[in-house]
Amino acid sequence: MKNSALKGALGALAVVGVAFIAKKAAQRKRFIKGIFDEYGIKERSPFGLADKIREMNDEEYQELKGKFKKEFHSGCCRKDNTCEA
Numbered sequence: 001m002k003n004s005a006l007k008g009a010l011g012a013l014a015v016v017g018v019a020f021i022a023k024k025a026a027q028r029k030r031f032i033k034g035i036f037d038e039y040g041i042k043e044r045s046p047f048g049l050a051d052k053i054r055e056m057n058d059e060e061y062q063e064l065k066g067k068f069k070k071e072f073h074s075g076c077c078r079k080d081n082t083c084e085a
Helices: 002-038 046-055 058-072
Strands: none
Touching: 002 046, 002 058
């Protein structure tokens, strides 16, 4: 009986984990789509983004870089804003 309860708990935990991963993937997809829309990038690929970055001046590039850093490094940094990864 204990073994089946453990399997049930692990199964529930796995479902929650998959749901969390799917939610995070959807958030990141919306973020990337928003970047393409904000900067008027028609080609929805890394090449389209790279072409747009080549056209940017330093200020625009730093702004874009900051947005990506904020979105994708939010989970790895400690409170003192240093990354371990």
